[in-house]
Amino acid sequence: MKMEVHIVSREVIKPSSPEVQHKKPYKLSRLDQLTPTTYSTVIFFYRMHDVNSDDTTRTKLDRCKKSLTETLNIFYPLSGRVRGNRFIDSFNEGVPFIEAQVNCRLSDFLKHNEIESLNRFLPCQPFTKEPMDAPPILLQLTVFACGGMALAGAASHKIVDGVTSKALFSTWAAITRGDFNDIKQPDFEQASLFFPPRDSTPQSHLSLMETLWFTEGNYITRRFVFNAKAIATFKAMAIAGKPGVKTSRIQALTCFIWKSFIAASRAASDSPKPSILVEAVDLRSRTKPRMSYDSTGNAYWWATAFVNPMGAKTELPELVETLNAATALYETDYTQTLQGEDGFETMSEYCNQLEELFSLEKPDLFAFTCWSYLGFTETNFGWGEPFWVALMGKAGPAFRNLTVLIETRDGRGIEAWITLDEKRMAILERDPEFLAFASPNPRNLWDFNLCFINWSCMFTALKKRKRKRKLQTVCMLLPLYKAPHCCGNFRKQVRSQS
Incomplete structure (x- = not known):
């Protein structure tokens, strides 16, 4: 149907x-x-x-x-x-x-x-x-x-x-x-x-941001799930042979995905372009004095990592090192230079550098943002927590390459919602190295939920029937009731309903 x-x-x-x-x-x-x-x-x-x-x-x-x-x-x-x-x-x-x-x-x-x-x-x-x-x-x-x-x-x-x-x-x-x-x-x-507003924002800056957010093309969104073991592997690979180097699970995963994007771009073009990764950095905990976490509005700026595949290594350790350097900037006094009236000059300088880079090199731009620390999976309206939090099926006709990372329901894995132009996505979906760790839109995460959902639907039907009809229906469901993946709570509810 x-x-x-x-x-x-x-x-x-x-x-x-x-x-x-x-x-x-x-x-x-x-x-x-x-x-x-x-x-x-x-x-x-x-x-x-x-x-x-x-x-x-x-x-x-x-x-x-x-x-x-x-x-x-x-x-x-x-x-x-x-x-x-x-x-x-x-x-x-x-x-x-x-x-x-x-x-x-x-x-x-x-x-x-x-x-x-x-x-x-x-x-x-x-x-x-x-x-x-x-x-x-x-x-x-x-x-x-x-x-x-x-x-x-x-x-x-x-x-x-x-x-x-x-x-x-x-x-x-x-x-x-x-x-x-x-x-x-x-x-x-x-x-x-x-971050005081301007009476008038330079049109060149607004145009740049429009360009960064919206580029004409056919963009495809796909969901890939990385389990805890895969993420731990990336982290180990990222710091192998580099004593003293530290990285987070998210940074290691981000750079693995970026590495796969660079490979897809190389396969899609005879002359690989420079690659820019921009990662949203929450400024609330980094300002001086520290902003309240309850501050509303946009309180993020971009950590920017750049590599040229023609002249630099693009293996995972090197990419992690590059991204770590970009994000570490926000742990210094740099964040303070973004604040106040004078902060406009720092932001203008950033915009001018990007404008110059885009006018000369025409690089690939890949944006990343992490939602895994936000706790969307805990949003309970009184019906229990959501068993799945999704993003979207397809972006608009003009968008950009964007990856959103959000935790799986058990909190151990990460769902990567990747939006890429059609050509690169087709290559990514066939990349054996990427698929060795990424599960494309797996159903297995929903199996437990499907079981619970079906039981819930059946219980609703039972409540609407007469008692003898309830008992008759429960008897028909005994094969499901005995299934090994049904937990004791389900069985208790069946007994209470019959």
Whole structure:
């Protein structure tokens, strides 16, 4: 059966407090001003968590919407609109919210294993150029036939980085489940104090950022999973024969992927181009004095590593050494040179260097960002934690080479969501060295979840039947009940239901 997603309703959710309308405008920071308006997306997949709960799907949806109005009282800038690349006002504009239904069970969707279809659960096309005054947040909640849910958020990178996005969803989830002790107040002022906005940002800088974010081409997104053993291998390879050299799991994995990209570029072109890796570095813990982790907006800048495959080694240890040097810069006084009014000169110098490099060399650019420390997999609305956090199926027609790293559900492995131009992706997907460690969109991570999802769906059906029908159905399910991968908790629930 073909999966079909039906839009049930579209509405705009606004803050419940009238006081929000009288808040002073939210100042953009200089980092916000340099960032294009485009939507970064995340999708939380929830199974039916508590089969004994009296909560209907309608009740959950209504509770979600009500708690969102309360959440927007706290995160009121995300309910407004950007004006002139300088500030946000009109906080009563609200957040577009889509409610949808899909004609299949969650387990059926996962069995098909199609990354491209993830966009059906999104409220917009991800990573596409958007107008400056586009809503900062878009939301869609899709209900599966079994009661499972996909909650998707699209956040404008103009004012929302990964930390801000996680703070929003954590607060919304805490309010929904009634855990008001788990709510932290966001800081809306620090970013613009540490990185003061400009009355006028040079057009050359804005054009450069547009170029870095958007390049015409056919971009493909794929999901590759690296288990803990593979990542440990990369780390060991990276420091082999280099006493005193240290690296993290993420840096080692990042450089392994970068090495594979360089190989794909070499295979795609007779004359390999210089290769640039830019990695997003969170500045909150690196400023002096230290910014609050609850600071909102964009509080990151790019660590930039450069290699020329024609004249430099591109083996893993050398790439790790190059990236470590780039990120280590942010552990020095360099971060302070980005701060304050004078920080504009440092950022301008960075932009000018990139402009010059792109005008002469036309290098390959690969962007990386790590979400593994954010804790998206812990976002609990009262239905349990998501069993899977996904990103997107396909970016817009003009985007860039981007890799997002996010932890697997068990916290030991890493999912790499890689967006590459079509030619390089085709080469990467056939690279034996890459595939020796990377599992392309594996289903095995979902096997346990599929089992639980199916049991949850069956329990829901049991609750709607008469007692004798319950007993009859349970008897029919005995082969599944005895399966070795079914844990004791499932069996206890079966006994309680019968």
